[in-house]
Amino acid sequence: MRTLVNGLTAFLVPMEVAEGWARTDIAGINSFGLIGLAVGSVAMGFVTARLSIRGVCVLAASATGLCLILASQAGSPWVLYVLFFLAGALGGGTVFAPIFAYVGNWFPKAAGLAIGFAAAGQAVGQGGVPFLAAYLIESFGWRGAMLLLGCGTLVLLVPLALGMRQAPAGATVSVGAAQLPASVTVPFLGAAVFLCCTCMAVPLMHLMPLIQSYCISSTDAGGVMFAMLIAAIGGRIAYGKLCDLIGSLRSWFVASALQTIGVLAFTLFASLQGFMLFAIVYGFAYAGVMTSLLVATRALTPAHNKARWMGIVLSFAWLGHAFGGFQGAFSYDLTAGYGTGFAVGAFAGAGNLVLVGILTWLTRPAARPPALAV
Numbered sequence: 001m002r003t004l005v006n007g008l009t010a011f012l013v014p015m016e017v018a019e020g021w022a023r024t025d026i027a028g029i030n031s032f033g034l035i036g037l038a039v040g041s042v043a044m045g046f047v048t049a050r051l052s053i054r055g056v057c058v059l060a061a062s063a064t065g066l067c068l069i070l071a072s073q074a075g076s077p078w079v080l081y082v083l084f085f086l087a088g089a090l091g092g093g094t095v096f097a098p099i100f101a102y103v104g105n106w107f108p109k110a111a112g113l114a115i116g117f118a119a120a121g122q123a124v125g126q127g128g129v130p131f132l133a134a135y136l137i138e139s140f141g142w143r144g145a146m147l148l149l150g151c152g153t154l155v156l157l158v159p160l161a162l163g164m165r166q167a168p169a170g171a172t173v174s175v176g177a178a179q180l181p182a183s184v185t186v187p188f189l190g191a192a193v194f195l196c197c198t199c200m201a202v203p204l205m206h207l208m209p210l211i212q213s214y215c216i217s218s219t220d221a222g223g224v225m226f227a228m229l230i231a232a233i234g235g236r237i238a239y240g241k242l243c244d245l246i247g248s249l250r251s252w253f254v255a256s257a258l259q260t261i262g263v264l265a266f267t268l269f270a271s272l273q274g275f276m277l278f279a280i281v282y283g284f285a286y287a288g289v290m291t292s293l294l295v296a297t298r299a300l301t302p303a304h305n306k307a308r309w310m311g312i313v314l315s316f317a318w319l320g321h322a323f324g325g326f327q328g329a330f331s332y333d334l335t336a337g338y339g340t341g342f343a344v345g346a347f348a349g350a351g352n353l354v355l356v357g358i359l360t361w362l363t364r365p366a367a368r369p370p371a372l373a374v
Helices: 007-019 023-050 053-071 077-106 108-162 182-212 218-246 248-268 272-286 288-300 306-335 339-362
Strands: none
Touching: 007 023, 007 108, 007 182, 007 218, 023 077, 023 182, 023 306, 053 077, 053 108, 077 108, 077 306, 108 218, 108 288, 182 218, 182 248, 182 272, 182 288, 182 306, 182 339, 218 248, 218 272, 218 288, 248 272, 248 288, 248 339, 288 306, 306 339
């Protein structure tokens, strides 16, 4: 799934050079994949209760691998748009919401920490896929790299999917949080997640091209991404524990504030050493965004058919990623630089902070009517 979210970052410059496509056109491939993720998250959230988690994961792994293999032979951006949309809808969008909706049920006394560990796997993919893709592109070109990633997806993920087991039923109410109706929490969560992921998508999609613009090699730029997202592994686990200690919304606010500041700061560096050091700090600091929003969504949405509500909220996350990545490329083509795109991302992050702050206030224990006390 990380290939759909930010794995294309390693392909931006090679596709631009090899095919002569505009950077906005190439970023559109990523955006269509993320729109597919959004569609798949909502659709599969409604049917996942009727399917086993094993079947869902096999479908997701198979669809993603096959679409990447076909994408390696595509002759135009529009073919890639269709294939990445299908990979998102039938691949990542199929599996993401069910897994994170129920992973906390295996460890009900420490759901935040459990989700943090699961989300740490995302960080491995976010850093590992661009890093691996950069090496594959240098050796085999972008088409060969895409083909190998597709084959690797089938070989590695299908067997893992066959080993998945259904999670037990579990409580999903967060003690200490006022339980508001879904008509309030879902729109707030959706809007906040959209803005949060708009901010997050800019460095995830455009940090490698930004670094390469200073005549730094693609493999070195991939190394910066890898270091940033390896640091994010520890950060996601740490924020999972923080969610259990202070609450998921407060943890989300802290992580979002650090992410918003960090996105602007990336444009202040021009050397590989500077990017590397800051990326490690940023990776740990921002990492809790995904963990915290997953725990918050799990806690604040109705217990009935949790995957459905998780899918609806997460669809806004993928739409935010799609918009953030696209606007970064559009701003680059318009201004021949990344300053504006990163600033727009930070502005979206500030909007997210406002919404998370309001939601924290609305769900404070003092706001909870006595009849809803838990």
